[in-house]
Amino acid sequence: MMTTKKLEHGKAQIDDSIITVMSGEKECNYRSYVGNVDDYDIQAAEQFKILTTLGLRDCHKLLDIGCGSLRSGRVMIPYLQAGNYYGIEPNKWLLEESMDRELGRDIIRIKRPTFSYSEDFNISEFNQKFDYMMAFSIISHTSQAQTRRCFSQAAAAMEEHSLFVFTFAEGPEIYTGDEWVYPGVSTYTFDFMSQMAAESGLKLERLDYCEPGFQTRVVAFKPSYEQALLDILNRSPIFKTKGDLQARFNTILEENKYLTEKNKELSAENVDLHAQLHEAKTNLAKFLSNPVIKGALTVRRGLKGKG
Numbered sequence: 001m002m003t004t005k006k007l008e009h010g011k012a013q014i015d016d017s018i019i020t021v022m023s024g025e026k027e028c029n030y031r032s033y034v035g036n037v038d039d040y041d042i043q044a045a046e047q048f049k050i051l052t053t054l055g056l057r058d059c060h061k062l063l064d065i066g067c068g069s070l071r072s073g074r075v076m077i078p079y080l081q082a083g084n085y086y087g088i089e090p091n092k093w094l095l096e097e098s099m100d101r102e103l104g105r106d107i108i109r110i111k112r113p114t115f116s117y118s119e120d121f122n123i124s125e126f127n128q129k130f131d132y133m134m135a136f137s138i139i140s141h142t143s144q145a146q147t148r149r150c151f152s153q154a155a156a157a158m159e160e161h162s163l164f165v166f167t168f169a170e171g172p173e174i175y176t177g178d179e180w181v182y183p184g185v186s187t188y189t190f191d192f193m194s195q196m197a198a199e200s201g202l203k204l205e206r207l208d209y210c211e212p213g214f215q216t217r218v219v220a221f222k223p224s225y226e227q228a229l230l231d232i233l234n235r236s237p238i239f240k241t242k243g244d245l246q247a248r249f250n251t252i253l254e255e256n257k258y259l260t261e262k263n264k265e266l267s268a269e270n271v272d273l274h275a276q277l278h279e280a281k282t283n284l285a286k287f288l289s290n291p292v293i294k295g296a297l298t299v300r301r302g303l304k305g306k307g
């Protein structure tokens, strides 16, 4: 049976069934520590879908920044070739618990993932370039200094073709605190986030993924790779690209123009028909008021009455 104990923030306790920790006021296990447990599986599927749509294949090297309870790792580690998955996660207990419960030690032995417990985004310690990097629900908690550090470390480990996919909490406020915010979020405007990325020579493109999400999804890349990335996005069935939106917008503009013209034509026809109707009514009234016609009609009505 599962037993739980009240623990200090971030401290873990192993019991006979599951590890529990205190995160803020809440008691968590390894799945709930990283977010809503009901979304745990579907978020993993979404992360995998986004990365593979952007071109991830099993021969690529992937770095999962803030890999937490291996939500994505439990899909990525078996998928990638041995030695190709790298993860950073300061909470060692999360990793240990997830390796035991989500993957099993045999897969860890066969696939040989590499982990770091770095708390300051020390990507350079891997001494490795990565084809893909991901940071889901990480930049949504970072201070400006942490975000800048993450971008500069990421950029240094990127090849020309490398892509860094991450999410952040987009909002009108720019977080100015010095602390990692958890379980709440630090918000930034898209422009400010782009500015921080640009300081490390990276450009950002929104990933307008078909499923609406709480956080903004973005891909960071080196400017020289922009056209290749846009080609990937344009071909992709799951992203609404700027091109798609522009095309849809143009179609709506054209439709709107056509409907406005049609409306004008119909209004003019309408005015014309009104005028004709008015003229016809006036003529009829004139015709009926003619004494000869009036008399003839009276005689006709009288005959009808007799008939």
Ligand SMILES: C[S@@+](CC[C@H](N)C(=O)[O-])C[C@H]1O[C@@H](n2cnc3c(N)ncnc32)[C@H](O)[C@@H]1O
Pocket (backbone or CB within 6 Å): 033, 034, 035, 065, 066, 067, 068, 069, 070, 071, 072, 088, 089, 090, 091, 094, 118, 119, 120, 121, 135, 136, 137, 138, 180
């Ligand atoms: C909301 S969870 C997201 C985990 C994972 N990316 C996912 O999508 O399931 C945030 C994670 O960031 C980790 N974290 C905290 N400080 C960090 C840091 N300085 N660098 C990297 N990860 C950190 C937390 O331990 C936690 O696992």
